[in-house]
Amino acid sequence: MVGDRHQGANASRPVRKRRRALPASTPAPGKRAKAAAPAAGGARKRHPAARRQAILDAALTGFAGHGFEAARLDDIAARAGVAKGTLYLHFKDKQALFEALIRSAVDPIVERLAAVTAVPDVPLAQVLEVLSSIFQTEILGTDRKLLLRLIIAEGPRFPAIAEFHYRNVVARILPLVRRVAERAAQRGELPNDALARFPQLVAGPLLLAVIWDGMFAKIDPLDVPAFMRAYRELITASPKGSAS
Amino acid sequence: MVGDRHQGANASRPVRKRRRALPASTPAPGKRAKAAAPAAGGARKRHPAARRQAILDAALTGFAGHGFEAARLDDIAARAGVAKGTLYLHFKDKQALFEALIRSAVDPIVERLAAVTAVPDVPLAQVLEVLSSIFQTEILGTDRKLLLRLIIAEGPRFPAIAEFHYRNVVARILPLVRRVAERAAQRGELPNDALARFPQLVAGPLLLAVIWDGMFAKIDPLDVPAFMRAYRELITASPKGSAS
Amino acid sequence: MVGDRHQGANASRPVRKRRRALPASTPAPGKRAKAAAPAAGGARKRHPAARRQAILDAALTGFAGHGFEAARLDDIAARAGVAKGTLYLHFKDKQALFEALIRSAVDPIVERLAAVTAVPDVPLAQVLEVLSSIFQTEILGTDRKLLLRLIIAEGPRFPAIAEFHYRNVVARILPLVRRVAERAAQRGELPNDALARFPQLVAGPLLLAVIWDGMFAKIDPLDVPAFMRAYRELITASPKGSAS
Amino acid sequence: MVGDRHQGANASRPVRKRRRALPASTPAPGKRAKAAAPAAGGARKRHPAARRQAILDAALTGFAGHGFEAARLDDIAARAGVAKGTLYLHFKDKQALFEALIRSAVDPIVERLAAVTAVPDVPLAQVLEVLSSIFQTEILGTDRKLLLRLIIAEGPRFPAIAEFHYRNVVARILPLVRRVAERAAQRGELPNDALARFPQLVAGPLLLAVIWDGMFAKIDPLDVPAFMRAYRELITASPKGSAS
């Protein structure tokens, strides 16, 4: 009887939904079929921009949880509380929705990052600390970490997304970091201009943190604040010869 | 009736005969992607282990290029020069192939990494240099960089893969790195024990390098050797004013 | 980049566009088996319940003609005049369609049978006669005979179907027949209570009739009315020399 | 985690066999992969006729348990202890094996039935009793009941099988039964010549017994001997008016 496909004597009938067995531990999408729709007919009245945002929110969960290919527009529509066809009133197709999602979610972060790094003559250690803090509260502590993973995962397959990121994140932030690093090197906060030449180095631990969090959180969780602090100590602490 | 196979007068259809459309003289499936076509028509002769490896090679390209969901077994089979069904003689299903691929490609690297980090009392800078070198020649310089990206991208959705990696890579390498870092801190090659407490920090730049390579290689290629060197300088170089 | 969907220079293949080969002016799928094509192109308009029934009708033909395994959903969909995917809007999978088919067709018959046998104090001969008549007009004379054969053929492999039948047919009809047989025995219409103890005996000839019809109809057709009459005579007729 | 497809960290590798989840209660084929093969190389030496018989035996289980379409030649070959290709040395294809199976299994029964019914001037009650007995010991009590069900199930789709049966079973046995019934009617053992005109009537209860056994054995088992006895009583017992 093991493996029996039967479902008792009243098996089928108008089928509605079916969750495919995902190979992984999805963040539990919940079973709400067309949830979030306020009382009868209410969904219809929302402001168009609000609907668009609701769709993007749902898309974040959907794409981040399953990846681009495996995400189901059915799920996204249901989670957004709209009909499937409605998605196409706002986005040309699945790919356009995906790209819009990524664009929409990146800007706010970049603004904050830019604001921090743009202030002149702040000690490097402090800049790094604030960066870490923003990273943890705005990304690792929220669903946006899913998005970052998503970008890492799907970026190489979507040139448009890669380019968008280069222009909107990399090209905006790295120069600022570089300037901070240059000043720090001049002031002796850093042993040399290595960080000024490769400001990407500050992103290494951040990436590692999201990736570790995604893969190993359950096996061996990472103490991210301590990890970040260790990184700062490693590159900025008074070096070997100095007073212990 | 004995012996005759008459089908009666009613068009019953008990059996669908399988018959190849062509007279069996087309050994090449025609859609062979572009790769690895062995000696013409001789597909049946290869050593079984060779076929398995051919499939894994094709799978690397397929999965790395498109991700798990978007990779097509059709393509992989064609690229491996085998029929679709043959895949299933070696792997239970798509997921098993995927996991086997990852396992098969990880071991050799880990061996090399372990060999390097296991040697006692080598200066940290030198260990890092060798690590960088291995990383560049064995991973970034080969298709295995695709695999690393693949693991990063799909790992979170495949607990089995995450766990496998933790056990076979993380749990084997990190302790070795930690020991090296401890010695380096004791010898004054490092300013403090930050790296000993978080040996993961050495992986940050490596991850950044693969990700950058995957996303921005065409827009703004990264000089990886210089990048790695900068990282080493940043954490180990004689600092600003101190005497060594 | 805003707005443009350029794909970069590398032949990445993130999305496969779906595009119909023909300009969407071919409403008829072409392989429509031979049946039930509704008003040209108007498939989308039918009442939902009508579609469901059309599918069930097509399923009857498909399953009855080939058995569960050999029936092709392609054929059933074509015969119902719907796309393959539409089947799954109404039934979870092939098995659910199969079970729904059987359930949907059984109820009306059972109602009629129950109505007949439930009337008290009707002479057995008359009950049997009406049973025979119903059987011939409602089952043997219609496609439902295919269904009965189907149940006989596939029932043993589908516990759910067997159980459904036991509950809905056997458990409902046999007690009624038993009561009729008991009265008949008391009134002397039967030689003993054998039929009361095994009311299944009335089903024997019915089963034989469907099976004979299915296998030997073309070789040696059975005169079912006469056959049924003979059965009635055999068990109820005034015997050889006795006085009534 | 429910529904997780993963199989721990050591998922795949050279796949060998796979049991598909059968919808029904298969008679537990066992898991022997290529069982029954005596010590190394021994299987190769069996007499050809013995191999053929082994294949037919395995085919009985396979076809009877799953039906023609769902039976797997893989299973049959494994159960017979031969390689898949060997099947084709003995039988042209799946259908030929199926038909050979049915033919091979029918003859012995028919011989016994014919022997019984051919004896002249035996009282009908006794003939029926022996028939019942043979039926129970040779068919219902053995795997051959599977075969009878198989014939009922698949016969209508295989004209060759139907015709074979008509010629070898029906056409041989019915005349004998008819003669017995005629004599019984003449001798007053039967109320009339109904059974002589439709000797098929004796088969009704037999068919019902196999079908009931197949479908309802677990829900409500049938006491077949008592059932058969009841049938005999019903048609041959001293009728109503006679001494109670």
Place this chain on the structure above:
DNA sequence: TATGAATGAGGCTTCATTCAT
């Protein structure tokens, strides 16, 4: 004669997209 790895057509099912309402 026997083997069993290899084949590839074809089945069931999914899901992005369309379109009549």
Place this chain on the structure above:
DNA sequence: GATGAATGAAGCCTCATTCAT
């Protein structure tokens, strides 16, 4: 605009059959 039933291309996987050994 919004809906969601309908579509049908395409994916994964199975398994009867072949054929080199």
